[in-house]
Amino acid sequence: MMTNSLTRTRAEKSPLIKVESRNELSFTFQIKGKAFQQGYLFLNPQMKELFPFNEDLCSVTFIDDDEVPHSAIYHKMRGYMVCLTFNEWWEKKKVCEGDTVSIELIDLAARTYRLKVLNGAMVKTTVPAGENVELRIASVSDTSISYNEHNLEVLRRMVKGEFSPFRETSLIQLGEELAAGICSEELLSLKTCFGVSTYFHQVQTARMVMDKLNGRALLADEVGLGKTIEAGLILKEYLLRGMARKVLILTPASLITQWQQELKTKFDLSFKNHLEINDWEDSDLVIASLDTAKSQKNQSTVQKIKYDLLIVDEAHKLKNRKTKNWKFVNSINTKYLLMLTATPIQNDMIELFNLISILKPGHLSTVQKFKDDFLAERDKRLPKNSTKLREMLADIMIRHRRADTLIKFPQRYVHTHAVDLNPDEAELYRELTDFIRKRYFTLPTHKNPRGINRLTLILLQKLMGSSTHALAKALDKMIASNFYKDDFDHSLKRLLDMARNVKHSKKGQVLMEIVRSLNEKVIIFTQFRGTQDYLVKMLEEDGYSVAVFNGQLSQVEKDRCIEDFRGSKQILVSTESGGEGRNLQFCKVLVNFDLPWNPMRIEQRIGRIHRLGQNEDVHIINLSARDTIESYVLELLDKKINLFRLIIGELEMILGNMHSKRTLEQIIIDIVTMSPNQDAMKRKFKTLGNKLEKALQTHNDITQAQEEIFNGE
């Protein structure tokens, strides 16, 4: 109770509060003076023990017995709290001077305390030590608003008089204004794309996904229209606007490196693949194969993470909701989701339903209802009520056709030169093939630990298909290594001698004739450095200016090489790494001096010059030696699946229709190594050719069916 104000002692005049009782977790005091009403709580040393914080300024929350929170700032040095709503509490509870109030610790980590008036009675409040107190907050104030901890650091500086030069303060302000001003209509990601000519349909897609589809969409443009670019634009836009931080991209394993490179070179984004990360949770930008992400080792970790954006490439692999793939992707927690596929329907309309169910469950109602409403009885790929279906799909799917984009797609012209090997080359080829066929199943054993392994044998076969110079170089290294110290060694030496004795390469001669007939820039691809060295020497001796590109060059050297080719040099001789992500569309002629057995690599070579952005028709010149494995491979790819005339991206879809667990290259290797003779090999290649033709036909059927569904044609 307050004494008469005329006779108040010094202690009574002081705003510091006298503690009535105290224990580890609480204290009670008699409230006095106007300080509290004005929002101030002064702490004496006893009370300060209940606020054991290190910072000069910190936030503290008081919860009153109506569960209303009161936010205060504690000035440790000066020993007081300031809170604007103490007065409200005072009035609500009709607190008077002299009333006893208790402050009780609820949660030290959250810096939360209970504030109670004890009806004027001096009652000791005790909280049993160690008892957990449940924090219940039902606030009338807006709990959706929070403040950065950083704010108090700014205040602390002001309180302490730690002023900085204005240029520093204004620089921070400028940064925030830049970042805020960036929320404009224009896509920010466009400003920092490299080597990307973005087309209207791509920009339109990006805007539509962000503005209308809330970041969840099926990107189903036809092949060759740049779905990856669209996904990249959306991804980068979300990152730049701060709307996404944690991103996961799931792709087939074979495309991981390609995605990584494209994102880096075109969008300046560095993604890590699953081999480069220690912890899925710690890495913000990750790209992985679906199989890796859903593996037993990683699945539960990935499912626990809250992603901002998930991109699934080749999403048609999720067409069956009963598969682990579907269930896994459906279980990933993500705010935004992009699914990319040029073929959302391959065999059955239900596949489309299953894809949409991941994006927006219930959008197409249930399976049964979807079947009843939209499936035609005669053909699972054809819809009824297609107009209504298209309307519903417009809220979740974006699909552009090449015909709709008004983009001029240049033609690919293919010129194949079948070359007859010189007699010495032909003999070497036969000897080597025979050698490989006999040795292929002779694995290294404990008696013969230094047998050549299968990969090496296949490599020798490929080297021969490239050039005798590449073969000679490899054989030389193998012999010099002293590893093959058995009868193989004698055979290898014989082959090496034969290779060295080959005077002229027929393919080389044909190449020179071709180059002499052209009066423009040419890219020549080869798989092997040995062949590259030979070609460069031959061309330079003939007076041509040659730029040389391979994986051994440093980044700076690579840049310079491309610039030289763009500038003064007429010919670029490159290994497979050539031009990745670089704009080589100023060149229109490409020569495949040798052919990889993996058609995707051939596609990638062609894609350096024939892609969106190329305005002129391109010419692809293939060199292959008759009656060699390369000639059979070329026939398969050219005649059976029309590889060189496909739109970029179609090849993979066609190969996918083979439904084989082995890649095409693996199938080819098996044919080469398991055929007892040349005739048997030819027959097997023919069978493979038939399968590829069928795969192409299936692809064409699917394309047509989709035209009917999505465009009513």
Add this chain to the structure above:
Amino acid sequence: MDMVGISRRECEPGIWAAKIPEAEQAFFNGFEVLKFTFDREQAELHRDLELICEGSFLLRKIIEKLAELPRVSRLFSLKAPAVPPQGSAHELRVVSDNVYYRPRVVFNFKVQFECDQRREKLYSVLADTASDILGVEDGLYNVDMSEFSETPQEGMKIGESNTDILRLYLQACQKLEESLASEVTELREWGDEQCSENLKVFEAYLDEQKHELLKKKENVSFHLYFFQKEEEIDRLIDNLEEERKRKLSELRDKFSVRVKIGLVNSVVLYTPTVGVASHKPRKTGDKKLMPAFASTSGFETRSAIQ
């Protein structure tokens, strides 16, 4: 870069190389040496360079880094002295010929709104310590440096303010929250609407699925393998319930409103003011109990704002 201790040099025209201290390397993706340019054409030619320009990721990272640095400055107006605005007590004042610097405090805030979509807005609150007037404006406060200096004029005192900076900050926050209230309410209503719409579609879908499964279960009892099939259907129904819970939680999280307020920086603006003799504090219940507090750096007892 100076502010975080990064040294740099121009190694070629338009191309810079910066040495990153170990403490900052993690932030800059592990780079020890960062080569960068502000010129897009250079960056296109030399793909090993990092581009800093509007829309570049690196610029965003730099701005993020800057935002972590707390900064406060003070500026002194070069304008002629003026009479201070009246305080809340409307009484006759005696004006003296003393001129002193009167402080006003600018709090620059960044407000992030998040409810599915995310946007940021900037506000400034200018607090006049003499009149307790707090005004909230859109955008950060722009100082015209032609009107200010970082050093005070000789001979002019910095006036005492009876305002507690912490209280002033809290009042600024309160004012800001008041100005945001309608926007937050609108956003919350939108979020609630979206959440319930999405949930409605999803629940209808789940209910329909459950209904179909139950129908299947009825039919199954006529078959020999009905135990196994029934079990399977029960499992599917349980899965639907799990999915319902998960989706509900996801939707609530996605459409809940979150507003985060950050103090970008603060500037104390000192304005030359013609002195007003301050009245002596009266010993009444209306007395504003707010003594001035000294800073810890050994200043004489004055307002924390000095």
